[in-house]
Amino acid sequence: MTTNEQELQILLVEDNPADAELTMDALREGGLVNKVQWVKDGAEALDVLFGHGTASAAETRRLRLILLDLRLPRVDGIEVLRAVRADERTRRLPVVVLTSSREEVDIVRAYDLGANSFLVKPVESEEFMKSVGELGLYWMLLNKLPGEIR
Amino acid sequence: MKEEILQQRAEARRREALLKTGALQNAIFNSANFSSIATDEEGVIQIFNVGAERMLGYTAAEVVNKITPADISDPQELLERAAALSLEFHTPIAPGFEALVFKASRGIEDIYELTKIRKDGSRFPAVVSVTALRDAQNAIIGYLLIGTDNTARKQAEEALHERNMEIHQLNIKLEERVQRRTAELEAANQELEAFAYSVSHDLRSPLRAIDGFSRKVLMGYGDKLDDEARRQLQVVRDNAQSMGKLIDDLLAFSRMGRREMDLQPLDMDAMVRSVADELRAAEPQRAIEFAFSPLPRACGDAAMLRQVWVNLLANAIKFSRQRPVAHIDVGGQTEGGEVIYWVKDDGAGFDMQYAGKLFGVFQRLHRQDEFEGTGVGLAIAQRILHRHNGRIWGEGKPDAGATFSFSLPLLSPKDPLSGEQSS
Numbered sequence: 001m002t003t004n005e006q007e008l009q010i011l012l013v014e015d016n017p018a019d020a021e022l023t024m025d026a027l028r029e030g031g032l033v034n035k036v037q038w039v040k041d042g043a044e045a046l047d048v049l050f051g052h053g054t055a056s057a058a059e060t061r062r063l064r065l066i067l068l069d070l071r072l073p074r075v076d077g078i079e080v081l082r083a084v085r086a087d088e089r090t091r092r093l094p095v096v097v098l099t100s101s102r103e104e105v106d107i108v109r110a111y112d113l114g115a116n117s118f119l120v121k122p123v124e125s126e127e128f129m130k131s132v133g134e135l136g137l138y139w140m141l142l143n144k145l146p147g148e149i150r
Numbered sequence: 151m152k153e154e155i156l157q158q159r160a161e162a163r164r165r166e167a168l169l170k171t172g173a174l175q176n177a178i179f180n181s182a183n184f185s186s187i188a189t190d191e192e193g194v195i196q197i198f199n200v201g202a203e204r205m206l207g208y209t210a211a212e213v214v215n216k217i218t219p220a221d222i223s224d225p226q227e228l229l230e231r232a233a234a235l236s237l238e239f240h241t242p243i244a245p246g247f248e249a250l251v252f253k254a255s256r257g258i259e260d261i262y263e264l265t266k267i268r269k270d271g272s273r274f275p276a277v278v279s280v281t282a283l284r285d286a287q288n289a290i291i292g293y294l295l296i297g298t299d300n301t302a303r304k305q306a307e308e309a310l311h312e313r314n315m316e317i318h319q320l321n322i323k324l325e326e327r328v329q330r331r332t333a334e335l336e337a338a339n340q341e342l343e344a345f346a347y348s349v350s351h352d353l354r355s356p357l358r359a360i361d362g363f364s365r366k367v368l369m370g371y372g373d374k375l376d377d378e379a380r381r382q383l384q385v386v387r388d389n390a391q392s393m394g395k396l397i398d399d400l401l402a403f404s405r406m407g408r409r410e411m412d413l414q415p416l417d418m419d420a421m422v423r424s425v426a427d428e429l430r431a432a433e434p435q436r437a438i439e440f441a442f443s444p445l446p447r448a449c450g451d452a453a454m455l456r457q458v459w460v461n462l463l464a465n466a467i468k469f470s471r472q473r474p475v476a477h478i479d480v481g482g483q484t485e486g487g488e489v490i491y492w493v494k495d496d497g498a499g500f501d502m503q504y505a506g507k508l509f510g511v512f513q514r515l516h517r518q519d520e521f522e523g524t525g526v527g528l529a530i531a532q533r534i535l536h537r538h539n540g541r542i543w544g545e546g547k548p549d550a551g552a553t554f555s556f557s558l559p560l561l562s563p564k565d566p567l568s569g570e571q572s573s
Contacts, residue, residue: 018356018363022359025366071351100350100354100355101347103350121354123394123397125361125364
């Protein structure tokens, strides 16, 4: 593994600290060593992605996956998704919606706005650990982004 | 001699005919059902029959050679009639007798409605038909006005009109009520949707935390806990999970009531077989014998009716698991205006005295440690069938199996289902 690959990151946008902690546990149990950056609302997510200054995640291209909750304070997940898809620098970035919602409208809206995947967080924790762990492995290790196949 | 007889006979026939004509004329003029008033060419009444006397309250002697029919007509209506005729014929017509007979004097057939005034001053609507009477040279020598009392018909007309207005008013009120109710229902539906949305978001997260962190404690500190502490934590987890299932099932139940329906003809044979295969595959260790009779086709929402089959077959499989080999019969037939389907098992059955609780939400007839479940499956099935204007019912006997049947109306896909078509 090169230094560059180790720096690849996951941006976790989740307002519920318990969910965030369990999600990070699950990624770790799933075997991922990648850095996860956790932000608690949509506004903070937009700051990290497009914040002023040279260190914004979109600029440095270190980001490989966004795990996005939908119901967030201030700027909700749908708005974040819209902004990510509207920006040239992030429009191909995989976004997995990770939410408690089982509502059809949310699924349709998320896909309409270009979400790559939609996972309803299971209540049962074994199932939760397994789903989130596998999801992390798939998107971080198996999925290929443009320019990664040589 | 012979000629004389013939002449006498002819004379007799003539006299007979005359008598007959006279009798007819008498009958006409003495009829009490319509008034016959004959005037001279100036309008002065010459003949005033029994009917006229009865209708107007005057005796013939009081009017003959004294007044014209205009004198016993509503003056305002005469004015209006004269004005209208003046306009129509481009000639000034006086609002008196002339207005009553002008058309007839021109040889135009004329029947009109007019308010007549009785001797006692009371009024009644009359329908009057006017004919000009002419001599051999075709000169007008008078007029014949035949009238009928239109009161009864007028009253009936007015009553009918009033009734129609009433019905119209009621319809408007009903329409308003339907609109108000619809608005209320829509508002309630939106509230329910908001509620379901919020439940689905907000209630599941804390449960996930309860279960997830209990698991973390068990995994991270399990060695520091004794058996009883671990058991108790497991109880916490089990209950968080079962509450999660309850919430999911409740949301599924609510979704079934809100979903839009897509009606189409359905091959129930294929549908039930694929459901049975799926459910059987989920329990490979069980010995289950299905017996399918040919099923009539139905019309309905495919996803929803599939859910009905899933719930009924899953129940049949669940409640027959104490049998070494479970037998499940699936059948159907067309009966009257509906199609009826049934699923029969030889499982645990139930006591018919609790049959009323079968389809209630969260109602269960078995203990959780006998058969697991949330008690929503049959409620969902019933909700789906009600939305299809169908019915569902169950028969059972403890330890002797249960039969669940449901009916759907015979419909073509174009027939609108009354009631809740859209959510």
